Amino acid sequence: MAEKPWVRMVTAQTPTNIAVIKYWGKRDETLILPVNDSISVTLDPAHLCTTTTVAVSSSFDQDRMWLNGKEISLSGGRFQNCLREIRARACDVEDEEKGIKIAKKDWEKLHVHIASFNNFPTAAGLASSAAGFACLVFALAKLMNAKEDNSELSAIARQGSGSACRSLFGGFVKWIMGKAEDGRDSLAVQLVDEKHWDELVIIIAVVCSRQKETSSTTGMRDSVETSLLLKHRAKEVVPKRITEMEEAIKTRDFESFAQLTCADSNQFHAVCLDTCPPIFYMNDTSHRIISCVEKWNRSEGTPQVAYTFDAGPNAVLIAHNRKAATQLLQKLLFCFPPSSDTDLNSYVIGDKSILKDAGIEDMKDVEALPPPPEIKDAQRSKGDVSYFICTKPGRGPVLLSDESQALLHPETGLPK
Numbered sequence: 001m002a003e004k005p006w007v008r009m010v011t012a013q014t015p016t017n018i019a020v021i022k023y024w025g026k027r028d029e030t031l032i033l034p035v036n037d038s039i040s041v042t043l044d045p046a047h048l049c050t051t052t053t054v055a056v057s058s059s060f061d062q063d064r065m066w067l068n069g070k071e072i073s074l075s076g077g078r079f080q081n082c083l084r085e086i087r088a089r090a091c092d093v094e095d096e097e098k099g100i101k102i103a104k105k106d107w108e109k110l111h112v113h114i115a116s117f118n119n120f121p122t123a124a125g126l127a128s129s130a131a132g133f134a135c136l137v138f139a140l141a142k143l144m145n146a147k148e149d150n151s152e153l154s155a156i157a158r159q160g161s162g163s164a165c166r167s168l169f170g171g172f173v174k175w176i177m178g179k180a181e182d183g184r185d186s187l188a189v190q191l192v193d194e195k196h197w198d199e200l201v202i203i204i205a206v207v208c209s210r211q212k213e214t215s216s217t218t219g220m221r222d223s224v225e226t227s228l229l230l231k232h233r234a235k236e237v238v239p240k241r242i243t244e245m246e247e248a249i250k251t252r253d254f255e256s257f258a259q260l261t262c263a264d265s266n267q268f269h270a271v272c273l274d275t276c277p278p279i280f281y282m283n284d285t286s287h288r289i290i291s292c293v294e295k296w297n298r299s300e301g302t303p304q305v306a307y308t309f310d311a312g313p314n315a316v317l318i319a320h321n322r323k324a325a326t327q328l329l330q331k332l333l334f335c336f337p338p339s340s341d342t343d344l345n346s347y348v349i350g351d352k353s354i355l356k357d358a359g360i361e362d363m364k365d366v367e368a369l370p371p372p373p374e375i376k377d378a379q380r381s382k383g384d385v386s387y388f389i390c391t392k393p394g395r396g397p398v399l400l401s402d403e404s405q406a407l408l409h410p411e412t413g414l415p416k
């Protein structure tokens, strides 16, 4: 090792993902092994992503982490499992430019600093844990020169949070549940990359929620213990749906894709209701959004939009193409206009070009929107949606080589 204090850093950016065939239920709580396969679409990191810088230095005396600028404890089992698994795969590192040489055996003694930032709200039902653990594992693997490919790394990220394993790839991703008791075959694989079906547009309605939600971890534990519907779903329903979903994605068959996505989201929430005590993740606004999409799809004769809801009230709406997304946004803004003190610019974020396509430039345009003809006596309710995010399927993790994007100081290894 070099004699004078040195810091080696790596910065990575990782997307979040939304499941279209849901993971719900574990067969092993510690290793995080699921009761069924799941499939997700990765969301464009331009709008929703985690950036993580990891640093190693002989001068660090303990592992430390800062999340969104605040120091957090790394003592939790999930962080410890990820750190241990990555350290076990560390290899020799040589940085000639900085004169740093770290031998494989040294990694056991060296400590790391981690700084992470989510460009979207943390723990708000937007899968920050998925992007967060994927980014942590990916960045540490690069720092420690681990030779594992992204599928192998996904099996480590899985031990941070199950859904995190699917954030190691872009496009559409399948988490294979695996059979092995030690979980080595429970990992993610890419089905197709983000270019395969690039006409899809995704609009997320971040729904105001007053009630405290049951965490996914607790919720799925209760479902495994009490829901008979979950047993039936995992054994009979999901295996068939996985095959059909893979085919729909491969052939870009939006009709089948939408039917499967909506049905699977609804069944997941039915399992939550079938759990004792029952879990309510969706609220009235979520139900109104479903009804709005169902009515429109029905009136068109063929689905224009698919909806899916995770463990919270937020709606993720996947539109067939830009035209459908434009019409969808008009309908959504009619039904859920911003409250009087919110400006349009902060109400529709992400890819704002869809707003432009919809001919909406200011609040006057929102007020002038016609009611969706397929909804009888369409009501307008202000303030039920916090904001909308317009996005699309996106790429997997990347390394950021520009040091100015690092979250840790290159000399001290402390947050900038």
Ligand SMILES: Nc1ncnc2c1ncn2[C@@H]1O[C@H](COP(=O)(O)OP(=O)(O)OP(=O)(O)O)[C@@H](O)[C@H]1O
Binding pocket: 050, 067, 116, 117, 118, 121, 122, 123, 124, 125, 126, 127, 128, 129, 130, 131, 132, 133, 136, 215, 216, 310, 311, 312
């Ligand atoms: N960038 C990050 N790096 C590492 N861990 C993170 C990061 N962001 C979030 N986490 C972890 O995930 C936890 C939040 O996960 P939680 O499941 O409560 O919310 P969520 O993933 O945002 O929402 P949901 O799972 O309902 O979609 C945080 O407390 C932290 O432990």
Ligand SMILES: C[C@@](O)(CCOP(=O)(O)OP(=O)(O)O)CC(=O)O
Binding pocket: 018, 019, 021, 022, 023, 024, 032, 038, 129, 160, 161, 162, 163, 164, 216, 217, 309, 310, 311
């Ligand atoms: C409803 C879901 O979003 C559940 C995600 O659960 P988590 O991955 O957050 O749970 P843990 O593995 O306990 O961390 C469906 C999905 O993403 O497949």
